[in-house]
Each structure stands twice: as structure tokens, then as C-alpha cells.
Amino acid sequence: MTETATEIISTKINPNVIPHLHIWEWHIPLYLFLxxxxxxxxxxxxxxxxxxxxxxxxxxxxxxxxxxxxxxxGSILSPVLxxxxxxxxxxxxxxxxxxxxxxxxxQPTSPMSAGSWILIAFFPLAVLQAMLVNKKFLRERxxxxxxxxxxxxxxxxxxxxxxxxxxxxxxxxxxxILLSFFYARPLWSSSxxxxxxxxxxxxxxxxxxxLFAPNEEKPVYSKIDANALWIELVxxxxxxxxxxxxxxxxxxxxxxxxxxxxxxxxxxxxxxxxGIFVALGLVIPLVLEFLExxxxxxxxxxxxxxxxxxxxxxxxxxxxxxxxxxxTFM
Amino acid sequence: MAKQKNYGMVIDTRxxxxxxxxxxxxxxxxxxxxxxxxxxVVQETNGTYPKLSMENRSERCQHCEKAPCVTYCPTGAxxxxxxxxxxxxxxxxxxxxxxxxxxxxxARFVHPEGYVDKCSLCKHRLDQGLETACVSVCPTKSLNLVxxxxxxxxxxALMNGKEVYRQKEHAGTRPSLYWISARNxxxx
Ligand code: SF4
Ligand code: SF4
Numbered sequence: 001m002t003e004t005a006t007e008i009i010s011t012k013i014n015p016n017v018i019p020h021l022h023i024w025e026w027h028i029p030l031y032l033f034l035x036x037x038x039x040x041x042x043x044x045x046x047x048x049x050x051x052x053x054x055x056x057x058x059x060x061x062x063x064x065x066x067x068x069x070x071x072x073x074g075s076i077l078s079p080v081l082x083x084x085x086x087x088x089x090x091x092x093x094x095x096x097x098x099x100x101x102x103x104x105x106x107q108p109t110s111p112m113s114a115g116s117w118i119l120i121a122f123f124p125l126a127v128l129q130a131m132l133v134n135k136k137f138l139r140e141r142x143x144x145x146x147x148x149x150x151x152x153x154x155x156x157x158x159x160x161x162x163x164x165x166x167x168x169x170x171x172x173x174x175x176x177i178l179l180s181f182f183y184a185r186p187l188w189s190s191s192x193x194x195x196x197x198x199x200x201x202x203x204x205x206x207x208x209x210x211l212f213a214p215n216e217e218k219p220v221y222s223k224i225d226a227n228a229l230w231i232e233l234v235x236x237x238x239x240x241x242x243x244x245x246x247x248x249x250x251x252x253x254x255x256x257x258x259x260x261x262x263x264x265x266x267x268x269x270x271x272x273x274x275g276i277f278v279a280l281g282l283v284i285p286l287v288l289e290f291l292e293x294x295x296x297x298x299x300x301x302x303x304x305x306x307x308x309x310x311x312x313x314x315x316x317x318x319x320x321x322x323x324x325x326x327x328t329f330m
Numbered sequence: 331m332a333k334q335k336n337y338g339m340v341i342d343t344r345x346x347x348x349x350x351x352x353x354x355x356x357x358x359x360x361x362x363x364x365x366x367x368x369x370x371v372v373q374e375t376n377g378t379y380p381k382l383s384m385e386n387r388s389e390r391c392q393h394c395e396k397a398p399c400v401t402y403c404p405t406g407a408x409x410x411x412x413x414x415x416x417x418x419x420x421x422x423x424x425x426x427x428x429x430x431x432x433x434x435x436x437a438r439f440v441h442p443e444g445y446v447d448k449c450s451l452c453k454h455r456l457d458q459g460l461e462t463a464c465v466s467v468c469p470t471k472s473l474n475l476v477x478x479x480x481x482x483x484x485x486x487a488l489m490n491g492k493e494v495y496r497q498k499e500h501a502g503t504r505p506s507l508y509w510i511s512a513r514n515x516x517x518x
Contacts, residue, residue: 012370014439023427094425095444101405113404184434329434
């Protein structure tokens, strides 16, 4: 049989799009990772506060209405990490001096516009929560305006936490939805990407809390992490299935990710995806945490959370890069 | 509100010889920086040897009627102009590159000065009643500027009875560029 040939020669010389679109470098995956953790931390700490206040469940409070150490540190880290993430977002702008333009308009159809407003809505409430859970220590400093703010709002911590738990979900899911709206890039064009980034953000946040929680609080976060990892594994499965069973655009893009030999830092996408993300970042920590939960003591307890964090970071890099190196909508 | 004008193009690939005059005219008219382009020429060969067919076509931003670059722009910098073209307002563009990711035609680039740039259909010339630089310079009349609200008879006659297509129509972008396929050439 003779081959039917198509040969295309183009004089296009736009360095951002030829030979592949490559517009977002390392800043964006890093922002998505930090944003995901910030959202996850907000979800977990808010729920811990609500569970303790309403149902008396969870690690012991510090006294004076201050929750356990992990919740207090997590509440502070959430806005800090998001701020850091936004800094990377800012650094990626080709014209950072015009960043104000995001905030002089509302573009209802633009996910990036919605996101930039959510991020702004996030800060005051997340900072307030961080202040309220640390009020014992803030009061010692005796800063007039801070004291006043705490006086006004300290009886409403549960309400603040309730709203924050929702905003946390919004931020976590937004990091994936941002990409999934770009239907011109078939790898990203999956409605489950938001879900994937949300659970991944929650598991990374739980892993981070495991790192700095005192020993008696660790098991709580290990359990949260194990559950999130388990759900993430299912969602990753759905993401892959949705891709390979889709039309040529989507299945081609998915195969590019899960079987592609395109390289990232000298290693093929396929190895990154199955070896680093799925095996090292999901399956092994899940087994380790399961064993830990079953009472089998592992000598290096930090291995599981570190692997989870690495997996979460690799996921963002892979998705952002593989989405841009696969050719556009056919 | 109906737009006053609805500019687009009818591009006759039967007569395009791939000379790239449009590309150079655009570069000098719009001071496109070196290493970038707002329009370009594609040469596509198709078929099974020895029955091969070739099409030359000059490509650019499609000035979509449902443009994803406009939909996803967070600042309103990318917008629809009254004359049916899609424009970038440089004094609102942050260079976030959402529009580059959104465009299925890869028509945009980041100008070294920090804003996003692409074919403007020479809006500054249209406003003065002139044709675009590429159209005015095309030696074979392959490029035709058309106001689809009031298409002239010549343009309609050109498309009449021919195989005409738009690119990636299934993307739902309603592009304003129409291509008369080279398959209309005798002997193909
Ligand atoms: S071709 Fe691309 S840049 Fe031009 S209007 Fe359509 S989506 Fe926008
Ligand atoms: S790069 Fe400029 S034109 Fe493009 S989406 Fe961002 S702000 Fe809008």
C-alpha cells in the first residue's frame, strides 16, 4: 500500500508557538502547586477548627481558645504560601507593571479574572483566621488595632472557619479549572482536572502538616493524607481514562503524557508520570501511611509526606509542560 | 446591536504563489519585531504519490466572531472592535498569556515590549478606508478584504460554486477567514 502523505512547510516564526506553544515556564506550575497547598491548608485547618468547636473531635487545644499547634501553623502558612505563589504568577507576567489591570475590571467569562478576584477575597479571611487561632500569642504583643480586631471577631471563629473551608475548596479547584477551560490545549481540556488539583492540594497540605505537627498530632494528618491520596488515585485514573477514551485530540494528548518520550529535565514524560508521580508520589506513600495506620512502625516517618509533596509538585509541572508541548486543537 | 462592519478575508489559494510579499508588507507596515510575525505562509502538500496536490496559503489571526482569546482575557485587553475585528488594547495587556493558550490557531505572540501582539487586520488603515497592507501588496490578488455585512459582488462571485472552507470550524470560533481550496484548480 502506498502511503498518503501530508507535508506542511510554514514560514511562521513566532518563538512562543513554534515548534510548540511554550508560554508558561516554571513560574506557573510552582504557583499552581503553592496555590493548591494554600487551598488545602485552609480546608483542613478550617475543618479541624469546626470539628473541635462543634463536636469536640481532634487533637487537644492549646488553651485560651487556641487550637493545636498544627492547625495554628497551618493557618499562618496558608496565606503565606498563597502570597508566595502569587509572586510567581506576577513574575510570569510579560508586563508586570500592568498588574493593576486585573483589578479594574470583572471579566465574567475569564477564569483568570475570576481567579484573581478569589485570591483577593481569600486574604482578609485567611489572615483573620490565622490571627484568631493565634490570639493568645498576639495578645501578649499588645498591638492596639490587632487586639480590637480580635475582640470584635473572636466569638465568630467557627463562622470564619466555615466560610474559609469553602474558599479553600474554591482556590484548590480553581488551580485546575484555570487550565481546563483552555480547550485549544487538549490535555488540559478535561473537566476533572479541577478535582485532581483539589485533592492533590489537600493531600499535599496534609503532608506538610504532618511534617511540622508534633508527634501526638501526626496520626490525624496521616489519616487525612491517606484518604486524600486514595481519592486522588481514583481521580487520576478517571483523568487518564477520560483522555484515552476521548476523541483524537484528547487521546493523543493523553498518550503524549502517559506514554510520551518527550523529555522534562532529561527524563521522558512517561517515566515522570508513572514512575515519579503515580508510583513514588501516590502509591508508595499510600502504602506507608496505611502501614503506619495499621500500627507497623516505619523507621523514617518523614518519607511519606516528602514523597507526597514531590508528587504534587511534579504533577503540576507535568500537566503544564505536557499540555504545551502537545500540538494544539486539530 | 449589529456591528456596523464585519471585516474578514476571502483567500484564494488557487492563485497564491507563496511569494511572502504579504508577510514582508505586514512586517514593515506594523513594525513587527525581528524574529516574529503577524502573518505567515503555509505550503501544504497532500495526496499519494504520484497524485500530489499542493496548496499555498497566507495565514493570520482569523478575527473569530466567537474568539476564545477574548473570552479568556482577564483584563478586557483583547476585545471585539466595532468593525468586527479582534484587537488588543496595549495599555491594558498584562502579558499573562491566557490568550496565547486559548487561541486554537497559534496566531499570537508576546511582543518584546511586554504586551501581546497579533494581526490587527491593519485597523489603522481600515479606519482610513484603506485596504490592509497584505491585501494591497498581493501580486496575484489571492488576498481579498471583505466586509461580510456588505460583501461586494466580486467577493461573492469569487466564492460562488467553489469548495470554500474555514479552518478548525469545529472549534466553534466562527473564524472570519474563508479559503478557496486549491482543489478547485483544474486538473486536481
Ligand atoms: S485566531 Fe486566535 S487570536 Fe485571532 S481572534 Fe481567533 S482566537 Fe483570537
Ligand atoms: S496577555 Fe494581555 S491580551 Fe492576552 S489574555 Fe493576558 S491581558 Fe489579555
